[in-house]
Amino acid sequence: MLRAAVRPRMIVLLVLLLAAAALCARLGAWQLDRAQVHGAAAAERLTAELVAAPAVPLDDALVPQTTFTGDLVGRKVAVTGTYDADGQLLVSGRAHDGTTGLLVLTPLTTTDGSVLPVVRGWVATPADADAPPAGAVDVTGYLQASEQAGTGVADGQTDAISSAELLNSWGGPIYTGYLVVASSDPAQSDSVVLLGPPTKPGAGLNIQNLAYAAQWWIFGAFAVLLWLRLVRDEARGSGPEAADLSPAEGDAAAP
Numbered sequence: 001m002l003r004a005a006v007r008p009r010m011i012v013l014l015v016l017l018l019a020a021a022a023l024c025a026r027l028g029a030w031q032l033d034r035a036q037v038h039g040a041a042a043a044e045r046l047t048a049e050l051v052a053a054p055a056v057p058l059d060d061a062l063v064p065q066t067t068f069t070g071d072l073v074g075r076k077v078a079v080t081g082t083y084d085a086d087g088q089l090l091v092s093g094r095a096h097d098g099t100t101g102l103l104v105l106t107p108l109t110t111t112d113g114s115v116l117p118v119v120r121g122w123v124a125t126p127a128d129a130d131a132p133p134a135g136a137v138d139v140t141g142y143l144q145a146s147e148q149a150g151t152g153v154a155d156g157q158t159d160a161i162s163s164a165e166l167l168n169s170w171g172g173p174i175y176t177g178y179l180v181v182a183s184s185d186p187a188q189s190d191s192v193v194l195l196g197p198p199t200k201p202g203a204g205l206n207i208q209n210l211a212y213a214a215q216w217w218i219f220g221a222f223a224v225l226l227w228l229r230l231v232r233d234e235a236r237g238s239g240p241e242a243a244d245l246s247p248a249e250g251d252a253a254a255p
Contacts (some may be wrong), residue, residue: 004234013230017223024220028213035209043244055140064114065171073196075143079179081110083118083132087170090129090157096122098194104129105161106193108139108179115170117146117161117178121192132230133186141179144198155250 004010058079061072061216091103101124109114118139123129150160153169167174180195181188 004231007217008233014227017227021220021223024216028216029084031209031213038209053144062175062177064175072143073145074189077143078140079110080138081108082136083108085131090126091161092157105132106132109113115172115174117166119178119180120188128191130191133188138185140183142197144178145182146176152179185223
């Protein structure tokens with residue numbers, strides 16, 4: 001097989017197919033870049049739509065202890081209630097603008113007595129997490145789905161925003177999602193940094209461009225495999241030279 005591979009004709013063919021494979025790889029990388037660019041643009045549009053959307057009453061979007069569906073992610077809602085400062089927790093290991101800190105998670109008791117987990121914002125250190133506004137508060141924000149249960153609540157901190165875990169600490173009835181604060185009346189302290197809208201499903205890489213990238217890479221791999229197949233056929237005597245021999249020529253060539 002090695003002898004067949006180093007024949008001039010096969011070497012020329014290898015060079016051509018490697019050039020084709022390199023072109024396919026480059027086109028695949030370009031399509032991947034397009035997928036990232038288009039995905040980022042789509043994410044920006046979705047974020048702009050979330051910010052511009054009017055807020056709806058919380059109970060019109062989600063009822064306590066009911067299933068949180070994917071279409072609720074990022075829904076802007078408004079709710080009135082009272083913060084329970086004693087139940088406030090810090091969610092560890094959360095990054096913001098490249099810095100790892102904590103989320104300030106506070107239970108909000110709504111007018112009907114239900115408990116809504118509210119992420120009031122982000123802080124760099126526990127000392128920055130001040131108390132929430134006292135008394136009745138009107139909050140507008142974005143819904144996000146409850147997370148998987150973590151290691152639980154200990155020493156005023158947790159590593160997950162899980163309604164199932166929070167139910168044990170805060171009681172219920174509790175909402176199966178949580179609210180990311182966009183605005184509050186009365187306003188909360190500036191020491192707690194407000195977060196942007198949650199990422200909606202569908203934001204990320206553009207699927208169409210990603211599929212094109214995969215196709216180009218498959219074509220490139222096929223070019224290399226094609227050369228290997230041709231070398232194998234050449235070594236077995238089924239290459240073009242062997243196919244061009246007539247039966248008489250084949251008999252004459254036989255010992």
